[in-house]
Amino acid sequence: MSSPYLCPNCKTNRTRFNIIEQLAKPVKLNPQTGDIVEELQQSNLDPFHVSxxxxNYRVQCGTCGLIEDEISFVxxxxxxxxx
Structure with missing residues (x-):
């Protein structure tokens, strides 16, 4: 985040942005109810669960609301x- 940004959509905003942190939480769900059955750890994922x-974060333009990866703005x- 030490590079200048410019919104690729509105092409005017260079100063107002929201940094959205993403935290992935691996879980197993009940297929009928959608309730969380088990919260998994990255170290003990089963072979069919892709990590x-x-x-880790995305950027939202504070002017038009576009949400993209940081590289698009840079x-x-x-x-x-x-x-």
Whole structure:
């Protein structure tokens, strides 16, 4: 988060953003009710449970509300650098 951002959607916002932290919690659900049956640990996932490999956080534009990975905002700022 030490790079300038520019919203790839509204293309005007460079200052107002929300950083959304993502915390993955592996669980097993009851297929009929949807209730959590068991909360799992990353170290003891069964062979059919894939661990979360997504980003730890995402960025939301504080102007238009777009939510994307940080790289989208950084790349748009790099393309539109003002000299």
């Amino acid at each position: 979360y490999k997504g980003p 790349k748009r700022a790099q393309i539109n650098q003002s000299y």
